[in-house]
Amino acid sequence: MRAEPMTGLAPAAPQQGADFAQWMHRTAARTESALERLLPSATVVPQRLHEAMRYAVLGGGKRVRPLLVHAAGEVAGAPAAALDCAAAAVELIHAYSLVHDDMPCMDDDALRRGKPTVHVAYGEATAMLVGDALQALAFEALAAAPDGGAPTVAAAAMCAELARAAGSVGMAGGQSIDLDAVGRRLDLPALEDMHRRKTGAMLRVSVRLGALCGAAMPVERMAALTRYGEAIGLAFQVVDDILDVEGDSTTLGKTAGKDSASDKPTYVSLLGVAQSRRMAAALHREACDALAPLGAPAARLRGLADLIVLRSA
Amino acid sequence: MRAEPMTGLAPAAPQQGADFAQWMHRTAARTESALERLLPSATVVPQRLHEAMRYAVLGGGKRVRPLLVHAAGEVAGAPAAALDCAAAAVELIHAYSLVHDDMPCMDDDALRRGKPTVHVAYGEATAMLVGDALQALAFEALAAAPDGGAPTVAAAAMCAELARAAGSVGMAGGQSIDLDAVGRRLDLPALEDMHRRKTGAMLRVSVRLGALCGAAMPVERMAALTRYGEAIGLAFQVVDDILDVEGDSTTLGKTAGKDSASDKPTYVSLLGVAQSRRMAAALHREACDALAPLGAPAARLRGLADLIVLRSA
Numbered sequence: 001m002r003a004e005p006m007t008g009l010a011p012a013a014p015q016q017g018a019d020f021a022q023w024m025h026r027t028a029a030r031t032e033s034a035l036e037r038l039l040p041s042a043t044v045v046p047q048r049l050h051e052a053m054r055y056a057v058l059g060g061g062k063r064v065r066p067l068l069v070h071a072a073g074e075v076a077g078a079p080a081a082a083l084d085c086a087a088a089a090v091e092l093i094h095a096y097s098l099v100h101d102d103m104p105c106m107d108d109d110a111l112r113r114g115k116p117t118v119h120v121a122y123g124e125a126t127a128m129l130v131g132d133a134l135q136a137l138a139f140e141a142l143a144a145a146p147d148g149g150a151p152t153v154a155a156a157a158m159c160a161e162l163a164r165a166a167g168s169v170g171m172a173g174g175q176s177i178d179l180d181a182v183g184r185r186l187d188l189p190a191l192e193d194m195h196r197r198k199t200g201a202m203l204r205v206s207v208r209l210g211a212l213c214g215a216a217m218p219v220e221r222m223a224a225l226t227r228y229g230e231a232i233g234l235a236f237q238v239v240d241d242i243l244d245v246e247g248d249s250t251t252l253g254k255t256a257g258k259d260s261a262s263d264k265p266t267y268v269s270l271l272g273v274a275q276s277r278r279m280a281a282a283l284h285r286e287a288c289d290a291l292a293p294l295g296a297p298a299a300r301l302r303g304l305a306d307l308i309v310l311r312s313a
Numbered sequence: 314m315r316a317e318p319m320t321g322l323a324p325a326a327p328q329q330g331a332d333f334a335q336w337m338h339r340t341a342a343r344t345e346s347a348l349e350r351l352l353p354s355a356t357v358v359p360q361r362l363h364e365a366m367r368y369a370v371l372g373g374g375k376r377v378r379p380l381l382v383h384a385a386g387e388v389a390g391a392p393a394a395a396l397d398c399a400a401a402a403v404e405l406i407h408a409y410s411l412v413h414d415d416m417p418c419m420d421d422d423a424l425r426r427g428k429p430t431v432h433v434a435y436g437e438a439t440a441m442l443v444g445d446a447l448q449a450l451a452f453e454a455l456a457a458a459p460d461g462g463a464p465t466v467a468a469a470a471m472c473a474e475l476a477r478a479a480g481s482v483g484m485a486g487g488q489s490i491d492l493d494a495v496g497r498r499l500d501l502p503a504l505e506d507m508h509r510r511k512t513g514a515m516l517r518v519s520v521r522l523g524a525l526c527g528a529a530m531p532v533e534r535m536a537a538l539t540r541y542g543e544a545i546g547l548a549f550q551v552v553d554d555i556l557d558v559e560g561d562s563t564t565l566g567k568t569a570g571k572d573s574a575s576d577k578p579t580y581v582s583l584l585g586v587a588q589s590r591r592m593a594a595a596l597h598r599e600a601c602d603a604l605a606p607l608g609a610p611a612a613r614l615r616g617l618a619d620l621i622v623l624r625s626a
Binding site for chain 1: 353357358359361362363366409410413416418419436437438439441442444445446448449450452453455456457458463464465466468469470472473475476477479480481482483485486488489490492493506
């Protein structure tokens with residue numbers, strides 16, 4: 001896989017390339033600033049916990065979910081300050097899930113984003129609390145108005161959506177299904193159901209929260225964005241499974257071959273690499289088709305669909 | 314300690330007794346119903362996670378935090394449906410914290426509310442996910458309007474308050490200070506700071522959320538309720554420390570003598586039993602003094618202050 005384009009996929013048009021890369025860089029940088037502002041300083045009591053929370057969140061990660069929030073926010077004409085809060089919230093949920101997933105009682109992984117995992121660096125008890133506190137901070141980021149303004153009705157609706165996406169019928173539920181699936185053979189619908197929850201729910205909600213940060217939009221536009229979010233959510237996982245087999249640990253920043261070695265069901269183990277690639281390409285087309293009625297303002301979302309399917313890490 | 318009244322404490326007036334006991338029973342029962350409705354059925358996928366979440370939450374616990382929500386709600390004339398959501402939210406946060414605290418990397422406790430702890434019954438990985446999913450469900454309970462109505466501005470403000478109380482400067486932060494304190498000698502201000510976060514923040518926010526469920530109240534009334542919440546929050550922990558030394562495991566439903574055996578700093582280890590009792594009594598008076606200007610509608614809160622200081626488990 002690496003960096004070469006996949007069958008059936010057109011890479012981003014050359015004229016979009018530089019502008020899109022700049023937008024990504026700018027958006028990742030403003031997300032980093034928003035996270036930096038939200039996370040208590042490592043000089044604030046309890047210092048060790050805050051230091052570990054910052055270690056878990058700052059200075060790493062592709063920030064795919066925040067990029068989706070901002071790109072969907074462009075479609076909705078949403079203000080940047082609100083998007084920063086929503087982007088930080090989804091990234092904090094993602095970061096907490098990585099900290100807990102890496103722990104010995106779950107995936108037992110020692111390496112994440114090229115650094116020792118939180119429990120290796122700070123101990124298991126602190127890692128547990130880091131995850132717990134990051135989840136709370138995500139809801140604080142979303143619920144508390146940006147710049148100390150009054151809370152809004154939209155914020156409450158967004159908290160409810162984020163909670164469902166992160167909870168037992170969403171991300172945490174997907175993890176639970178994943179646990180129970182080790183060593184078992186899932187069929188394709190069961191594998192898809194697991195990934196729609198485990199990874200898909202948070203990518204989908206990132207798109208929806210970005211849209212909810214703007215003015216109310218017609219139901220069919222929100223439905224189109226949601227279909228896009230669901231397609232790239234699943235594509236993301238298919239590509240992850242391919243990279244787990246074909247990538248190397250240095251590029252990935254985590255242990256490659258982990259899922260296949262631990263006998264977890266994956267798209268590659270079920271379909272093989274070639275068929276998995278075809279599936280990723282089909283989901284990419286599905287995502288782009290969903291965006292068609294949204295026109296030019298959806299350009300960033302198209303770029304992100306390309307990125308998610310073409311990524312090498 | 315057990316059930317006998319402590320020096321300086323007037324027990325609830327006899328004529329209040331039966332009515333108060335009925336109110337507690339009724340409120341605990343409606344909290345149980347609210348939790349039962351909010352928690353997905355054990356037949357919903359992923360079944361094992363949902364079964365474990367229900368095991369962790371239903372059919373046990375004193376429901377002190379929900380009682381505080383409802384009692385404060387009476388002062389604010391809040392509607393019962395909104396109070397049920399807030400009560401369930403604080404109890405879900407409390408339940409998640411117990412599941413995670415009991416795990417081997419934290420307190421490593423095998424018994425809770427007289428039953429095997431969640432990780433003993435379901436394994437560590439599931440216990441971690443149970444805690445994670447219960448935290449998300451708490452925010453969903455608070456953010457989503459009762460009976461499927463539209464979300465409200467108050468719900469967003471309440472989510473922000475709950476997040477701060479549960480997070481790194483609140484409950485999770487208190488846990489972190491507690492971890493670092495094992496085997497060290499804390500002075501009284503440091504011990505108090507730890508407990509204001511670890512237990513106090515959630516009791517305080519229970520009172521505040523109950524009040525926020527009603528119509529906006531004058532700042533000084535909210536300040537009085539907050540002072541009450543802070544005083545009983547600390548009293549609760551002082552009494553917990555006394556019970557850890559003087560209670561027995563059967564009455565407590567958890568392992569007695571655990572804190573002293575693990576060399577954790579406690580009020581009893583720092584002040585001795587007699588002085589700890591005097592401190593609990595002083596905090597009880599402080600709580601009741603704060604309620605004085607609120608008159609008759611604060612009767613339930615007075616009853617709960619008595620209960621918290623006089624409890625034997």
